Structures are given as structure tokens and as C-alpha cells.
Amino acid sequence: MLDLAASKEDLPAYRQAPHNVEAEQALLGAILVNNEAFYRVSDFLKPEHFYEPLHGKIYDLTSSLVRAGKIATPVTLKTFLPPELDIGGLNGPQYLARLAAEATTVINAEDYGRAIYDLSVRRELIRIGEEIVNEAFDAPIEASPQDQIEEAEKRLYTIAETGRYDGGFVRFGEALRESVDMASRAFQREGHLSGIATGLDDLDQQMGGLQASDLIILAGRPAMGKTSLATNIAYNIAAAYRGEQKPDGSIETLSGGIVGFFSLEMSAEQLATRILAEQAEIASYKIRRGDISESEFSKLAAAAQSMQVVPLYIDDTGGISIAQLVARARRLKRQRGLNFMVVDYLQLLSGSGKKGSENRVQEITEITTGLKALAKELQVPIMALSQLSRQVEQREDKRPQLSDLRESGSIEQDADVVMFVFREEYYLKGREPKPGTEEWFKWESDLKAVEATAEIIVGKQRHGPTGTVKVHFEAQYTRFQNLAREDRMPDRH
Numbered sequence: 001m002l003d004l005a006a007s008k009e010d011l012p013a014y015r016q017a018p019h020n021v022e023a024e025q026a027l028l029g030a031i032l033v034n035n036e037a038f039y040r041v042s043d044f045l046k047p048e049h050f051y052e053p054l055h056g057k058i059y060d061l062t063s064s065l066v067r068a069g070k071i072a073t074p075v076t077l078k079t080f081l082p083p084e085l086d087i088g089g090l091n092g093p094q095y096l097a098r099l100a101a102e103a104t105t106v107i108n109a110e111d112y113g114r115a116i117y118d119l120s121v122r123r124e125l126i127r128i129g130e131e132i133v134n135e136a137f138d139a140p141i142e143a144s145p146q147d148q149i150e151e152a153e154k155r156l157y158t159i160a161e162t163g164r165y166d167g168g169f170v171r172f173g174e175a176l177r178e179s180v181d182m183a184s185r186a187f188q189r190e191g192h193l194s195g196i197a198t199g200l201d202d203l204d205q206q207m208g209g210l211q212a213s214d215l216i217i218l219a220g221r222p223a224m225g226k227t228s229l230a231t232n233i234a235y236n237i238a239a240a241y242r243g244e245q246k247p248d249g250s251i252e253t254l255s256g257g258i259v260g261f262f263s264l265e266m267s268a269e270q271l272a273t274r275i276l277a278e279q280a281e282i283a284s285y286k287i288r289r290g291d292i293s294e295s296e297f298s299k300l301a302a303a304a305q306s307m308q309v310v311p312l313y314i315d316d317t318g319g320i321s322i323a324q325l326v327a328r329a330r331r332l333k334r335q336r337g338l339n340f341m342v343v344d345y346l347q348l349l350s351g352s353g354k355k356g357s358e359n360r361v362q363e364i365t366e367i368t369t370g371l372k373a374l375a376k377e378l379q380v381p382i383m384a385l386s387q388l389s390r391q392v393e394q395r396e397d398k399r400p401q402l403s404d405l406r407e408s409g410s411i412e413q414d415a416d417v418v419m420f421v422f423r424e425e426y427y428l429k430g431r432e433p434k435p436g437t438e439e440w441f442k443w444e445s446d447l448k449a450v451e452a453t454a455e456i457i458v459g460k461q462r463h464g465p466t467g468t469v470k471v472h473f474e475a476q477y478t479r480f481q482n483l484a485r486e487d488r489m490p491d492r493h
Helices: 004-008 021-033 036-041 053-067 074-080 092-101 106-137 145-161 172-188 201-207 226-239 268-280 284-289 294-307 322-335 360-378 408-414 424-429 438-450
Strands: 215-219 242-245 251-255 259-263 312-315 340-344 382-386 417-422 453-461 467-474 479-482
Touching: 021 036, 021 053, 021 092, 021 106, 036 053, 036 106, 053 074, 074 092, 106 145, 145 322, 201 453, 201 467, 215 226, 215 360, 215 408, 226 259, 226 268, 226 312, 226 340, 226 382, 226 479, 259 268, 259 322, 268 284, 268 294, 268 312, 322 360, 340 360, 360 382, 360 408, 424 438, 424 453
Parallel strands: 215 382, 215 417, 259 312, 259 340, 340 382
Antiparallel strands: 242 251, 417 453, 453 467, 467 479
């Protein structure tokens, strides 16, 4: 092979960026001999990935010809190269002929393409590393180190996500095998669920558990208990976690899961108090005031002790952007593992654009699209809480509908599942008629019928039925539980 690197030997003795000119020559030769080789690498390899600019130009010209339905050979390419070109004593047509003469086989083309791409990624990492160093030295006064860290993470993940060569088409047979494996695991698992159990049996039956790579929107008006439901589900999953170490050192989740909770509204301490109140069965307002007896404190301490080991991780940073959330979720998955994620709540996230440069609907679209992409990438279900518009309050029937979602277009479109929390009891309590009247007795009867119950309305589900699930709700402990039903009662004697 012709050594193009020789012309660079007269440069100062700096460390050279990683490259492999011979691999570039071998790949280009293979493509020129048989254009089929181009399709082995065209998914992930771009002209800018070549170290030698001339090779990038040849690859670009070849791409244009092949995609136009023409044949790329030394003969068809030579007219596109400048006539004055001199590569180690060879002109353009001679160099193309040399590449074709010393080509590798089509079979090896993908391996050479991957080597070229990997070296390009390493050069890009070096460039980003240099920029990080220079920006840290010359940072403007208003720039915080945290902003620089987030920007660096964003650049690194951009490299990680562009041009990956592990995608592309999958044979239907392989997809079918995965589908049968999933069905087999669901059959063997307790409860016959294909996804992660929420701890609410009727909801699990409706949805088959929380499915990997799904974006689940949980919406409701204020005071309906959407944060309580999300924390209940998150804690149930984390408390049920059981993992097994595989021979390669990785951990396989057998039940439950490791949970990441982004609490943009409440602090980690407030969230922990809620969960503690639910588990210890002591009202959270009593815990906050310290208005508890000695026996209740013992109960509280015992509950806290058993909860210490639960794999539930909380990030309570307010006002983060979708890019920051994505970076932190990836980091948690890499460092601790991740099986389920909660975002409380959607409207408190911001987009990556500059403030005021785009409207809120566009920003929400970017956020929901980003969350769905993250769920697919990490292969975990993501539950994002969302507010509902006030139009619910104007209707006689206060049950929410898909059209009630704020900025509903993208939320409804990107979500795999949309669930609403609704408590009739909350609205009835605010409509008490004059005591002793006929209306009051009817009101009291209606209130008793819905007391301590809540409805989880599944308004959209891509791979299952829609419908309503009734659950038990204890307001003082902010706890959702399975509703006691006749068929679940012990036998009477």
C-alpha cells in the first residue's frame, strides 16, 4: 500500500491522532471493485470519518454515484478528481487504479469500515477533550462549571448516539424468537406478566405490567393523587427488587427493579417522608410536626430501617432540561442499573433551546420525543406525570379525557400508555347540600359509595385494552392499594 502518512513525517514531533490509512485504502479498493461493499458500511460510515481528506472525497463521490444508480469504478470516478492531483508521485486515475488493484474482499469491508469509524470516534474524543481543557482555562465569568460539565456530557453522548453500527434491519425470525422468549418469561413469572409489576393487581392485569421501552403518561388534576400513585408504584417496584449475578458479572433482574425518580417539584426529603408515611401507616403531616407517640416513633424507625436497602434513587434538582435528564438517566443506568424511571412532572422540564426562542408546544414536543427515545435506548418503562387543563372543571362529569392533556398533541402522540387518576370523593365533598334535606341524604349515600376509592383510567394503550381500574386510596397515608373485592375475600364459614 502507498504510505500517505510519509508526507506528514516532516511535521513537528507531536502525538499523531489515531488513524489507519491502510484500512481506508483497503475499504475504498473493495468498493471500487464491487459496489456491493458500499452497502455493508453506508449505514454508519460518513466521508468525515476518514482521516485522509482525499479518501473522504473519494468515498463521498462513490456514495453519490452508487446512490444515483450508477457504477463507481476508477474509470467513472477519475473525471471528478482534480487533474493536478499528486499523491506520492501518482495522479488521480493512477491512484484509483492502485486502490482497486490492492483491494480487500467484500466480506472484510464491514470490519474495515468499523475500524475506520472507531478511529474517527477516538479522534473526536481527543478534540472534545482539548476543547473542554481550553474552555475550562478561558471560561467567561458568567459560565458555571456545572454548565460546562453538562455541555461536555451532551457532546460525548452526541458522539455515542450518531453513526452507531449496531442498528439496521433485524431478521423477522430473530424478532419472533425474542417475542416467544418474552411470552415464555411472562408465563413463568408470578402473575403471568410480561412487564414489571406495579403492586396494584387490577392495573397489572389491565396492562400486563409496565413494559420495557414504553413511555407512560400519568395525568390528573391537582389533589387527585398522581404523585402519590407514582411514588407508590416506584416504591413497590424497588421493594420487590431481586437480582442475580450472571457468569459475566452483570446482574439479571428477576423481580421488581432498580428505580430512578426525578422529583422536579418536591425535595428528596419530602418524597421520602411521603413513602415513610405510607409504609409506617402514620399520617405524613404528623411526621412533619413531630406529633407522634413513642409507639408510632418505634414503628417509624422500624419502617425506615427496612427501607434503607431499597434501590430507589431520587434526583430532586429543579428546572433541569431534557438533555440534562437524559445524561443523568444514562449515568444511573451505567453506574447502578435502572429498570424503571419516574419524571414528576413533565411541565417542569425545559427544552434545550434558548428561552423564548420557541413556543411551549414545541418545547413539550421535544421533551416527550426525548423521553420516548430514552425509554427505547435504555430499554426501561418511563412514567412521566402531566398536568391536565382546567376545562375538566367546567364539565358535569369530571372524569378526564385525552383531550384534557395540556399541550396534548405531542404528549398523546408519543405516549404508549396514557393513564388518568380520578377521585369522585374529592369533588363530592366540595358539593355538600344543606344537612337534613333529601338532597343531603342522597349526597351522603353517593359519598359512601365512592369513599376511599380512586379510578385509574387507561385512556390509551398501544398494546392492550383501555378501561377503568378501581383502587383503594387512603388519603391520610397517601397510599393506593388493591381494592378489596368479594372474590378476594377469605371463605366464610
